[in-house]
Amino acid sequence: MSFEAPKNGGALARLFAFLTAAFVAWSAYALATSSLPPLAANRGRIDSAIALNLVISGIVFLGAHVALLLVLLRRPREARIPHENARVEMLWTALTAIVLVALLVNSELDSRALAGGSTDPGAEPPVVVEVVAQQFAWNFRLPGEDGIFGRTDPRLVDQAELNFIGLDRKDPAAEDDIILPQGLLVLPEGREVRVRLRSLDVIHSFFVAPFRVKRDAMPGIATEFTFTPTLSGRFELACAEHCGLGHYRMRGMVEVVPKADWAARLKEAVQ
Amino acid sequence: MRVAASVSQGRGPALENATRVAVVASLGATTMLFASLVSAYLVRRSFADWRPSPALWPLGLLAFALIASGGVEIAARDAGARRRLGFQALALASGLYLAGALGVIGSVASAEGGLQMPFNAFVALLLGVHVVHAIVGGGFAIWVLRVEGSGPSDHGLWLARLVTHFLTALLCAIVFLLFGLQ
Amino acid sequence: MSGGGESRGILSRYVFSLDHRVIGLQYLMTAMGMALVGGLLALLVRMQIAWPSHEFRAVSRLLPQGFDEGIMKPEFYAALFTMHGTIMIFFVLSAALIGGFGNYLIPLQVGARDMAFPRLNALSYWIYLVSSVVMLASFFTPSGPAASGWTAYPPLSALKGAIAGSNLGQDLWLVAMALFILSFTLGGLNFLATIVALRRPGLLMMDLPLFTWAMFFVAILGLLAFPSLTAASIMLLLDRHAGTSFFIPTGLVLSGEAVQGGGGSPILWQHLFWFLGHPEVYILMLPSLGITSDLFGVFTGRRVFGYASMVYAMALISGMSFLVWGHHMFVSGMSPFLGSAFAVTTTLIAVPSGVKVFNWIASLWNRPLRLTTPMLWALGIFSLFVTGGLSGIWLGQTQIDIQLHDTAFVVAHFHIIMAGAALFGVFAGVHYWFPLFFGRLMNERLGIAHFLLTFVFYYATFFPMHLAGLQGQVRRVYDPYQYDYLKPLASMNAFITWAAVALAISQILFFVNFFWSLKKGNPAGPNPWTAPTLEWSEPAPAEENA
Numbered sequence A: 001m002s003f004e005a006p007k008n009g010g011a012l013a014r015l016f017a018f019l020t021a022a023f024v025a026w027s028a029y030a031l032a033t034s035s036l037p038p039l040a041a042n043r044g045r046i047d048s049a050i051a052l053n054l055v056i057s058g059i060v061f062l063g064a065h066v067a068l069l070l071v072l073l074r075r076p077r078e079a080r081i082p083h084e085n086a087r088v089e090m091l092w093t094a095l096t097a098i099v100l101v102a103l104l105v106n107s108e109l110d111s112r113a114l115a116g117g118s119t120d121p122g123a124e125p126p127v128v129v130e131v132v133a134q135q136f137a138w139n140f141r142l143p144g145e146d147g148i149f150g151r152t153d154p155r156l157v158d159q160a161e162l163n164f165i166g167l168d169r170k171d172p173a174a175e176d177d178i179i180l181p182q183g184l185l186v187l188p189e190g191r192e193v194r195v196r197l198r199s200l201d202v203i204h205s206f207f208v209a210p211f212r213v214k215r216d217a218m219p220g221i222a223t224e225f226t227f228t229p230t231l232s233g234r235f236e237l238a239c240a241e242h243c244g245l246g247h248y249r250m251r252g253m254v255e256v257v258p259k260a261d262w263a264a265r266l267k268e269a270v271q
Numbered sequence B: 001m002r003v004a005a006s007v008s009q010g011r012g013p014a015l016e017n018a019t020r021v022a023v024v025a026s027l028g029a030t031t032m033l034f035a036s037l038v039s040a041y042l043v044r045r046s047f048a049d050w051r052p053s054p055a056l057w058p059l060g061l062l063a064f065a066l067i068a069s070g071g072v073e074i075a076a077r078d079a080g081a082r083r084r085l086g087f088q089a090l091a092l093a094s095g096l097y098l099a100g101a102l103g104v105i106g107s108v109a110s111a112e113g114g115l116q117m118p119f120n121a122f123v124a125l126l127l128g129v130h131v132v133h134a135i136v137g138g139g140f141a142i143w144v145l146r147v148e149g150s151g152p153s154d155h156g157l158w159l160a161r162l163v164t165h166f167l168t169a170l171l172c173a174i175v176f177l178l179f180g181l182q
Numbered sequence C: 001m002s003g004g005g006e007s008r009g010i011l012s013r014y015v016f017s018l019d020h021r022v023i024g025l026q027y028l029m030t031a032m033g034m035a036l037v038g039g040l041l042a043l044l045v046r047m048q049i050a051w052p053s054h055e056f057r058a059v060s061r062l063l064p065q066g067f068d069e070g071i072m073k074p075e076f077y078a079a080l081f082t083m084h085g086t087i088m089i090f091f092v093l094s095a096a097l098i099g100g101f102g103n104y105l106i107p108l109q110v111g112a113r114d115m116a117f118p119r120l121n122a123l124s125y126w127i128y129l130v131s132s133v134v135m136l137a138s139f140f141t142p143s144g145p146a147a148s149g150w151t152a153y154p155p156l157s158a159l160k161g162a163i164a165g166s167n168l169g170q171d172l173w174l175v176a177m178a179l180f181i182l183s184f185t186l187g188g189l190n191f192l193a194t195i196v197a198l199r200r201p202g203l204l205m206m207d208l209p210l211f212t213w214a215m216f217f218v219a220i221l222g223l224l225a226f227p228s229l230t231a232a233s234i235m236l237l238l239d240r241h242a243g244t245s246f247f248i249p250t251g252l253v254l255s256g257e258a259v260q261g262g263g264g265s266p267i268l269w270q271h272l273f274w275f276l277g278h279p280e281v282y283i284l285m286l287p288s289l290g291i292t293s294d295l296f297g298v299f300t301g302r303r304v305f306g307y308a309s310m311v312y313a314m315a316l317i318s319g320m321s322f323l324v325w326g327h328h329m330f331v332s333g334m335s336p337f338l339g340s341a342f343a344v345t346t347t348l349i350a351v352p353s354g355v356k357v358f359n360w361i362a363s364l365w366n367r368p369l370r371l372t373t374p375m376l377w378a379l380g381i382f383s384l385f386v387t388g389g390l391s392g393i394w395l396g397q398t399q400i401d402i403q404l405h406d407t408a409f410v411v412a413h414f415h416i417i418m419a420g421a422a423l424f425g426v427f428a429g430v431h432y433w434f435p436l437f438f439g440r441l442m443n444e445r446l447g448i449a450h451f452l453l454t455f456v457f458y459y460a461t462f463f464p465m466h467l468a469g470l471q472g473q474v475r476r477v478y479d480p481y482q483y484d485y486l487k488p489l490a491s492m493n494a495f496i497t498w499a500a501v502a503l504a505i506s507q508i509l510f511f512v513n514f515f516w517s518l519k520k521g522n523p524a525g526p527n528p529w530t531a532p533t534l535e536w537s538e539p540a541p542a543e544e545n546a
Helices: A011-033 A044-073 A086-115 A259-270 B002-009 B013-045 B059-077 B081-110 B118-146 B154-180 C010-015 C020-050 C057-062 C074-110 C118-140 C168-197 C210-241 C266-300 C307-323 C325-329 C336-348 C350-364 C373-396 C398-404 C408-438 C444-470 C484-520 C541-545
Strands: A127-134 A137-142 A184-188 A193-199 A204-208 A213-217 A223-227 A233-239 A252-257
Touching: A011 A044, A011 C373, A011 C444, A044 A086, A044 C350, A044 C373, A044 C398, A086 C336, A086 C350, A086 C398, A127 A184, A127 A204, A127 A213, A137 A184, A184 A259, A193 A204, A193 A213, A213 A223, A213 C398, A252 A259, B013 B118, B013 B154, B013 C168, B013 C210, B013 C266, B059 B081, B059 B154, B081 B118, B118 B154, B118 C210, C020 C074, C020 C118, C020 C408, C020 C484, C074 C118, C074 C168, C074 C210, C074 C266, C074 C408, C118 C168, C168 C210, C210 C266, C210 C307, C266 C307, C266 C325, C266 C350, C266 C373, C266 C408, C307 C336, C307 C350, C325 C336, C336 C350, C336 C373, C336 C398, C350 C373, C373 C398, C373 C408, C373 C444, C408 C444, C408 C484, C444 C484
Parallel strands: A127 A193, A184 A252
Antiparallel strands: A127 A137, A193 A223, A204 A213, A204 A233, A233 A252
């Protein structure tokens, strides 16, 4: 048997089209009025890239859904579209490819700029920080005046002694290492920060949303990345990689203070 | 099974084709499995703390595998009494290979450092997975040959040769990668 | 459906059958059962995100091991999202689309009497069933099911002390996955052999329906991509039980205690896992894309626009899917050159995907459509594929991924494109082929209502997650409001959860329709949709028995 199916242009088509239009309008409104957390580091390129992508994909999203609405609402006249048309197919393939390649070039330029540190020869040397993640806390260490981190050894980890990272206190380079209290990192505003990131146990991920910074802390491997905080304030550090039952409460705090106050604030924090 | 039926009664060239496609595809999957294991091994080798093994080449294993391959080749070329000899060589060499491979795995597991030594772990892993495949593949080869009543058809022999040679080549590659890349 | 003069018993006809049709339906039914489990887990996850630390007395009485005085335990939460992902991706969507539709339809669409190897086919189903049971059994172990995420990253999944689920539960997870892969491999061999070698004489590959083409590529993807997870699972099992250290690096300290062994590389697991993981995404996508293209053909009364380019696009997508896995690891600290290479492949996979979208629009343009329920689902897939594809382009760019990786944005992206399009494909297929399966039509009014509600609530559930992700809400978090900056998202998360509840309730319509139509649906006749493909030229079972 055959039965009468609803057609485009009919009541069902109008209802479906209305729901689609409502979704498109709502999502466009929601995206247009949404925002990233306020930027607090020198990584505005990520914000620009997101804005660019929002515009391009917004156009495609609207275009495809308007096409769907038209298909649903218009009663077809006689069909004039053939089964295939090599020229048209080539054209839209090429167009898609051109837009994507442009986005890729932009992405590559951004990634290089973000990965490299400051290129200004007159700039102050970067602040080097070691970040050691563990279940479920963040440890921070600065090398002190000698600029050298003291030796660590996992066998020396002693939680009762508060030696979470296994620092070898007999190593002369360790004497002036500044070990911040767990979960608190104090940084100067406007100076480049170079983070050496590692983990003691499982994989964690260092994520400060306002800094546009995220990097996995991979056990067994130390990785480095760099950013420059541009605003003073307190910013929450989140663990972005599932690391166990306490993943959700693996919260840290990054406190950015004006350069002049940094040394004093560090001293205060360590006490 | 229908494969067996088709092989013995010469029924359905389409089904014979299907069997060939399936066997080749399963060898493709096996290749990918070993490619994954080998790439893991190559990554691990590149680390600074890698210590090359003092172990000797398990030449016996290679010899058994080559004899097995030779046996199936003899059987393929000669329909007379030597075919029987070929199958006997195949069966004996396969059995010796299995025993030998298990012996090698046992010896690396009980060697100094045991499986905590990365080299030993990879020997056990690669040979162990090869043994599993040799059992399945060898079983398949014997089965397609056994279901032939009066004598193996070209189709059955084609499959048995393909699988046996593939497993031998795989073993040679594994042994070379483990012991030859020092 | 009583057969005349059949001497075989019910067991051999419906349970231990070698008939591809029965096996297909067995897959489909098992997958529907698993979908209930997977859906329930998702609701529990959403409940916790929206109202963390809330007492849920009633639920906690049903699942006492997961709750502490009515409050969900964090390790139970981790087990929930782990099992939800695993079950939905492998045991529901893969099983229904490939095991279910693939088994039932491939022989019919290529004009073969059955699959090439019916026994292998039955074996494939039974191994799948055993692997499902093993996976579910982990809920009844003392330490609970695996809780290291569906990606099972070591060391979390390798060390028993890292999380409760990394005890027996993780072992069962690994064994179940290995069995699932074995089942899938046996099925894939059968699919490939049947499509390549058992086509009806004269039926060329380029005449096949796009669904069968999708199955062809899916089989190849499965055969070549799944072995890497087999390899990884064996290695992880050895790490856990034989003292090896393939994935465990040197010098770990777990809760103050030094971990024995070391020298391994946790990132190696990620490479092996995602070498499977990303093709798996396309394993789920391709059947839906094929179904959508075929349905657009049937319900516009004309073959889909650009059939040949659709096939080439699928081939390109399949081939490229082997080259994109690294985009899951952009922030793992891997070499930036490698990152750039993966960004190129990932972004360019959007080209063949774009071709599909344009061809679809051209297929629909200026045509009289028949808006049957299956056609509505296909149009839904069109929308989801566009929406989810676009957010995929965002995530494929390394600099944007820095901000959005492991946030709710990613959750939104893959639920819309991979889970959503695949799920809609299941519904499209069930409604479309129901007459073929059971000789009756599903109820169109119920079907339309189910579609419209699902379409609305699916987007209501998953679209806002983009916004939460942009705000920096990380995923897999038991209580997002530990972070002050996420506190403003509480009302949005509650909205999402209510939408998810509504989405779940809407699915009741489907189950009602399914079982009601089995008994009371309108008799369908041989070709109710006037479709041109071969499966409809077989007599429908109802007619056979009339």
